[in-house]
Amino acid sequence: MNLIKKAKNKLAASSYKDQASLEITYKCNLRCKTCGLAKVAKEKGSQELNTEEWKRIIDELFVLGRRRFTLIGAEPLVRPDVFDLITYIKDNGGHCSITTNALLLGKGDTAERLVRAGLDVMSVSIDGPDESHDDIRGGTDVLAKVKDGIAKIIEARRREATSKPSIRVHTTVSAYNYDKLARMIPLAEDLGTDELQFQYVSETPKEAVTATRYRGDIIGSERFLSLNGSALLSDGQIELYGHNLAKIRSANSKIAVRTGVLSALNEKNLRTGQFPMKTCRIVPGLITIDPYGECVPCAHLDYSFGSVRDESVRTVLNSERYRDFCEAIKGKLFPVCAYCCSHVNNLTIGQLIKMGITGKL
Numbered sequence: 088m089n090l091i092k093k094a095k096n097k098l099a100a101s102s103y104k105d106q107a108s109l110e111i112t113y114k115c116n117l118r119c120k121t122c123g124l125a126k127v128a129k130e131k132g133s134q135e136l137n138t139e140e141w142k143r144i145i146d147e148l149f150v151l152g153r154r155r156f157t158l159i160g161a162e163p164l165v166r167p168d169v170f171d172l173i174t175y176i177k178d179n180g181g182h183c184s185i186t187t188n189a190l191l192l193g194k195g196d197t198a199e200r201l202v203r204a205g206l207d208v209m210s211v212s213i214d215g216p217d218e219s220h221d222d223i224r225g226g227t228d229v230l231a232k233v234k235d236g237i238a239k240i241i242e243a244r245r246r247e248a249t250s251k252p253s254i255r256v257h258t259t260v261s262a263y264n265y266d267k268l269a270r271m272i273p274l275a276e277d278l279g280t281d282e283l284q285f286q287y288v289s290e291t292p293k294e295a296v297t298a299t300r301y302r303g304d305i306i307g308s309e310r311f312l313s314l315n316g317s318a319l320l321s322d323g324q325i326e327l328y329g330h331n332l333a334k335i336r337s338a339n340s341k342i343a344v345r346t347g348v349l350s351a352l353n354e355k356n357l358r359t360g361q362f363p364m365k366t367c368r369i370v371p372g373l374i375t376i377d378p379y380g381e382c383v384p385c386a387h388l389d390y391s392f393g394s395v396r397d398e399s400v401r402t403v404l405n406s407e408r409y410r411d412f413c414e415a416i417k418g419k420l421f422p423v424c425a426y427c428c429s430h431v432n433n434l435t436i437g438q439l440i441k442m443g444i445t446g447k448l
Contacts, residue, residue: 120315127308138168154182156183173206211237213275237280256284258283261319269338275344290312290360382404
């Protein structure tokens with residue numbers, strides 16, 4: 088009974104009905120091996136929403152009951168108005184988090200402004216405990232700058248006598264770092280962060296993209312196509328990865344360490360990048376808006392419900408186009424859905440119970 092209650096609570100927490108994901112920019116100061124957003128940004132080439140447009144959209148989202156906002160990119164800190172947007176959300180009673188590569192945290196008064204803006208959560212992407220992080224991120228001295236930036240956030244929190252933002256290190260597991268994962272724990276602890284999260288890399292094969300069609304059109308996103316050879320684990324890497332995962336799970340860490348469904352993934356999942364997806368709560372629950380004002384289903388589907396630059400969010404969500412698409416994905420998932428980057432939040436109650444009993448999906 089406890090497993091059922093726990094599973095139901097987890098499902099309720101991931102319903103997304105009070106959340107909105109604001110992709111405020113596709114611009115970035117790095118070129119990561121596992122990210123295809125630079126290519127997407129170049130192809131889109133549109134004018135990003137300005138500060139006032141974003142504030143108007145945020146107002147509309149509040150009216151619709153959305154209270155939890157995530158500002159993401161590419162890299163949200165490259166936008167000078169990111170502090171204004173965070174402050175605006177907080178002043179209106181919202182919860183705000185950002186996902187960042189942290190490269191700009193140590194620049195000028197960035198850290199202090201983020202803390203003073205009232206940011207609730209900061210998820211920092213760190214994929215290696217050493218020079219491997221720089222290699223994955225496609226830059227030099229990246230990890231050193233990240234360490235400096237996090238230190239400045241912690242110092243700013245101390246000066247402002249606050250525990251916010253909570254600092255979460257997010258590590259994407261791939262062929263580039265599978266043998267270094269256990270070393271992420273002492274790194275995250277030494278940095279003074281609050282939490283360490285692991286997630287397997289999302290990589291979509293071209294055939295899944297082209298097979299993803301809606302009303303005759305290909306709508307599979309190329310965002311997660313392999314860029315520099317596959318980042319998925321090979322047969323020869325899976326055993327050592329397993330040893331690292333075992334060390335992580337047995338570690339007695341002073342911070343929260345979360346492995347999500349990593350231990351439940353089998354060798355086929357790891358080799359192919361396919362996750363046991365049976366349902367989707369993202370599309371019908373979460374509101375996602377891209378930098379150009381398009382209301383989109385998710386990162387894996389290149390489709391627009393309508394432009395909130397041209398009409399209200401409510402109008403878009405009440406449209407037949409939106410309702411029909413949500414019904415379609417409830418009836419049958421698309422081929423790219425098997426590679427979902429949010430697979431951990433799309434488990435069914437049956438899968439959650441099975442994982443609690445057997446450790447497998």
